[in-house]
Amino acid sequence: PLLQYFTTGKAAVVIAKYYEGAFVNGTVMFNGQPINNSEVVIQKNLTYSNNFVVPIDHDKNLIIADENPSGSFNLLAGAGSRLLVRRYPEIVSPKFFSYGFPLKIIDFNSTVDRNEFPITDDDAMRKSDNYERYLNITIESGRINGYVYSNLDNNNTYNVSVDEPIKDANVYLWEVLKFDGKQFRESSNGVLKPLETSQYPTVLTTDENGYYSSSDLLPGYYILEVYSDNYKYKSDLISIPSGNTSYNVSKPKLAGLKGVVYYDKDLDGEYTSGDEISGATVDLIYNGETVKTTTTNSTGWYSFDSLIPGKINGIDLNEYTVKVKTSEYQASETVYPEENKTTTLNISLELIPVKVTGKAIFDGVPMSGVTVDFEPDESEDKNTAESNSATTNDNGEFTIDLKPGKYNYTASKTEGSTTIYKSEVQHLTLARGETSHILDDIILIKESVTVTGRTLYSGVAVDNVSITFYPDYEKENNTAGYASTSSDENGAYTIELSPGFYKINVHKEETNVSGVNYTYSVSAETNTLALTDSYIDTGYTFDIELTRVAKEAS
Structure with missing residues (x-):
């Protein structure tokens, strides 16, 4: 070879x-x-x-x-x-x-x-x-020990006479059971990505000397994580061979965070001079708790120092949330301040939304399933309104959060392509700093015709017939749409249809009557339907006559 x-x-x-x-x-x-x-x-x-x-x-x-x-x-x-x-x-x-x-x-x-x-x-x-x-x-077991400490002399090694041990730090050892072999083989540099780890870690706690140790470990790869005061100091993939392994962890160098809080007043999508917001409260939150608070100065600046870093050796370990709020504005950003640096995070504010409530009614009756659409008023320059929509509940009521600004809004209820109810266009102005707003009741107008009837053969009801109404394309300016329904066990049906000119199709499963199998179709006399606006208030009754053909025996 x-x-x-x-x-x-x-x-x-x-x-x-x-x-x-x-x-x-x-x-x-x-x-x-x-x-x-x-x-x-x-x-x-x-x-x-x-x-x-x-x-x-x-x-x-x-x-x-x-x-x-x-x-x-x-x-x-x-x-x-x-x-x-x-x-x-x-x-x-x-x-x-x-x-x-x-x-x-x-x-x-x-x-x-x-x-x-x-x-x-x-x-x-x-x-x-x-x-x-x-x-x-x-196989001989593996052992690991080490110190968790504050590196006071900055020499990156533990000096017992100078450095300060950290007591009660928690060291977690997650045994790697399997790696992602496909990712490893296809990578360009052979990076190891754990695919399966032990269900529970080995948990160690440092003593008053900052010392931890564990023995009787199966040699292999482990994910080591170190926590102190709920902050993560380290996360590393380490190898523990047979025999002893020493692994010391120093407290990371502190980090800072600073930036400008601003609102994009000219709505150009960028921070420009004059957008700064002074007097805003800035909260720094870690693990659900506010750890620091400050207020922006006259130029919109805020800063925090002496933070346990979020990014350590290029790895995101501790996630902070920065929350900003004024009477008119708010924002929330996540950040990982980098170790031994001051990270800059400029924060763009958004307007605090207003809680808007309302009700949709028809003839004094609350209507459920009505969609209320809010659109920015295009005639307003630099309008801060944003498109949004809500749907009424069983009581005809809805609640929606809307950004301050000027809106046009309408309400409608549809079934398929048929609009059943619709309102006139209404106008709404929400002011900055407004917390809630109650709308006048939205009055709905009926747009469709309620069509009822039966499916019959020779005057006898035929049940479970599928009925399709579709536009008659031979008619000009036809406002009809597509809709379908089925007759019930008594041959009765109800459907909402837009005014217009329709053609009708029916379908029924092959039916055995007195030992003969029949197929059904709509009769020529009832295969079209014309609905005018005058039927919107009154409704319309339309029985569909069927014809049937006996199926020849095979």
Whole structure:
């Protein structure tokens, strides 16, 4: 076969020996339990040009704990092989020189333990008396300890004689069970993204010396998070191998926040001089509680200092909310002030909406399901009104929040394409600082004709007939629309239709009458309908006569 050298682009001919392979069997356990999503791998180093060595997988077993409670493996090994136990096979990729998380390496170089003697050619070809090996592998636990402290000497290391320990800080360790292998393989830099973590973390608390420790951890990757006074100081993906790992966390350097509070008075979508709002109350909120409050000065400026940062080492950890309110304006913004910097956040205010209530009625009766549309009055220059709509409840009432400004509003109720009720255009002016406004009752006007009738055959009611009304396109300036309904079990129907000229279609499932199957259609005498405005107040009765045809027996 041809192998491409990593660095030269040249090819070489490799002469390979045939091996049946030595048997390498055994178990891998941690604290008496198999390690889920782990692999036992037989590898052999492949040397490229410039003595560049890459381990190549020759044989491997994936251990799934539920399927393999003993953690057993059975592998074949060639001469010169080694054995590797690793976690996270989903992040094995020669592209990034990533080989998972090694838990144990057995190089088969022992001079004492026959099971770990070098695997020779004779072993690999099963010619020796030592071609079958058995290994009971126990993974040593991992331990982590460290200090959480205030870095008073600014040297980025914990100095017990100078730095101040932080007591009662909480350290959370979330074990990573699996990574997003697809994202890892498709990335350009091999960034690890945890896909599955332990359901519950290991929670540690620092003592009076700021010290924390945990032992008996399964070696692997962990997400470490550190909190103090409900602020997050650290979030990091760390590796904890067998043995001891030290990890100190210093309190992040403080942050500041400043900016201008303004209202876009000329509505040009930008902050310009003169837009500043003075005397506005600015609240800084963290975790639902107001932690600082200030008031904007004469130029609209506000500032907060000595904040636990929100962004630490480029990671958003602590989210703050800045809320601003005056009698006329309000705003709310989220921000992550950056560590050891003063972050600038200019805040654009919006007008506080007015709570508007009203009722829609027809002939003194409240109407539900009526849509009330509010549109800005286009004749008003620099109008701050914004489009919005509300729907009346069962009592014909509605409530809506509207920005101050000038509005035109109308109400309507429709069924499909048919407008049943409609109001005249009304006008509304809402002033800044106004908190609530009650509208006069909206008087609805009937726009449609209530059509009632029956579906009949030879004067006898026919039930469950689907009826479709559609415009007669031969009529000029026809105001008819599309509508459909069905007759009930008594052949009766009711529908709202706009005045105009209609054609009618019907459909009924094939019906058996006295042993004969019939299909129905609308009669020529009742397949059109003309409705004028005069029927809006009175309604109109229209019976639909049907014809039927017996279906021939097949």
